[in-house]
Amino acid sequence: MSSQPASMRDVADRAGVSLSTVSRVLRGAPGVAPEVRHRVQRAADELSYVVSRNASGLVTGRTGRVAVVVPFLQPWYFGVALAGISDALREADLDMLVYQVGETRARQGWTRSLPLRRNTDAVVTVSMDLSEEECRRLDDVGVPMVLVGQCVPRRASVYIDDRAGAAGATRHLLNLGHTRVAYIGSRTEEWFSTSSRHRLEGYGAAMADAGLSPWSVVRSPGHEGGGLAMGELLSDHDPPTAVLAEFDSIALGAYRTLRRSGVRVPDSVSLMGFDNHEAASVLDLTTVDQAPYDTGLAAGRLTVDILTGTARDDVQLEMPTQLILRQSTAAPRGTRGLSW
């Protein structure tokens, strides 16, 4: 209806008070008579007026916005993590700006292309796997930073212990009696994430502890890679009886190869993933849950706490992982009766 959106001036006029009073009411500041407070509130409602964060931010120096930087938005993990962050920020009445940097990341100086300085109160990076230098460059924008899915010393981080998670998963397979336990990992030409590295290490450590030598195949991420890797494993002269995949997507690809090859799960091969992807439950895939929603929620709350001064900006928050036992793992053939 109104061609021009209402301003605080309009609310003030309608309520018959001054600008200052309107500002006080709308900010919930003290020192306003209840009667006036109601009158102003009503006037604002009638004009369906909301304050311009632009203008208020200009004077307070706070924007009321938090930037969340993710490499990609498509993979399941990020949507769930964002949901957690979003819920936490909403509690504190902060808006969420999302930047998908994707390929941009490779570009030198990508951090500068983000309009963060003076435009956000804080930055949350999710699975960005920042180098020390990138961290420093982000420091330069002068807003607090929270790292999700990555643990950097002396910097606010929320993460899981990938090493321990993978080691636990491996031990689960070993405990079932498997000795030929293979691992399918991922890496692309240009990127080998810290998380990938840690999971591989965790697997290796657990194998070493059991006196077994590790057996890992690394392919491109996603189900294609998983499928191919599984194919390679199956073509070995003495194939594994158990396979741990770096994450569920890979496990799903491996599962497809197994199904197509007529290899039964878990009868002939036990298969395990990592992440607890939605589809994992459908396929009854044993996996490691890392609760990305909780991680996001914790990261969001930590951000809020840092902004309010309640938390230090070097808090390290390790989120628990949990083994989710389903039907895709079992004792190897010969010993079946013993375990089940």
Place this chain on the structure above:
Amino acid sequence: MSSQPASMRDVADRAGVSLSTVSRVLRGAPGVAPEVRHRVQRAADELSYVVSRNASGLVTGRTGRVAVVVPFLQPWYFGVALAGISDALREADLDMLVYQVGETRARQGWTRSLPLRRNTDAVVTVSMDLSEEECRRLDDVGVPMVLVGQCVPRRASVYIDDRAGAAGATRHLLNLGHTRVAYIGSRTEEWFSTSSRHRLEGYGAAMADAGLSPWSVVRSPGHEGGGLAMGELLSDHDPPTAVLAEFDSIALGAYRTLRRSGVRVPDSVSLMGFDNHEAASVLDLTTVDQAPYDTGLAAGRLTVDILTGTARDDVQLEMPTQLILRQSTAAPRGTRGLSW
């Protein structure tokens, strides 16, 4: 390093020019000598200065931000759609604010709680299934609005023809020779989405065209519902030979029930989904692709075009759906040899 972020003033001083000139350079406005332009550019870089959208928005009236409103962030679909929107907005140098309204939606007047007015240049709603009244209330904020996943007359909309998609899927099953084709739909206690309704209608229409009476089971959304619905169908005295699920998640749940019941897909029952979920390819599930990334991209671009005045604000954009044939559908038992 610098305790205070640099302002345009600082850049001007360092470059030895006036504020106005810096502003012109940084906006790419004409009328600045090349030499000066370079000098300013360099000064800005050295201070790693970026303009405050807050301040510039205050005077231009444009915020450089677009709000994207989604009911939830967790489901696969939204991440993918957001990715498309994000890419389109980035091309136009617009930032993306994401609001997850979730349960808030039920609340009367939820539209007012979003700080849109004066805080964003446009609003994109994704699968919000807005009522006429909600649309009008969003109109009130006075920024252009683009609806994704919903077609409202005389309003910018980007959507797929759910009816046609479901009808096509049904015909695929009918063409294979099935006559006992059941449908699994979803609805919650408080919500029966337009999309759900349309898909059900499409199925019904295709069945009617073939002279068959529809047979649908409606449960809660997600795999749990799908699993339960499939269970009910299997317990019929004459179970279906083909099942179409409203979306892949439901199909996956149904698939699990089938697998657990020892019913082979597609040998005994053909199963079809809708959406082309990532997991659908792993399970070789025949489905209908609706390319949410492309939808998001188109919606983002439409938003940009509306903002630049290139497109009218009542453009209707119907995105194509595509049948993805995989291994989960086949001719019914008796006729198998004929079709394959």
Place this chain on the structure above:
DNA sequence: CACTCCCATGAAAACGTTGCCATAACCCGG
């Protein structure tokens, strides 16, 4: 009843940028 203190309210100066207008310098043709 007078004086103090406090509380509610209003006025005005910022915040960092853009848009408009003025000005100075320059180039060209007559």
Place this chain on the structure above:
DNA sequence: CCGGGTTATGGCAACGTTTTCATGGGAGTG
């Protein structure tokens, strides 16, 4: 050599808030 037009640059007022400070009136105290 002069006048008119063009071009580069600077100055200044806005934009819509918050914040600080000033003011007035009412309650409480002696």
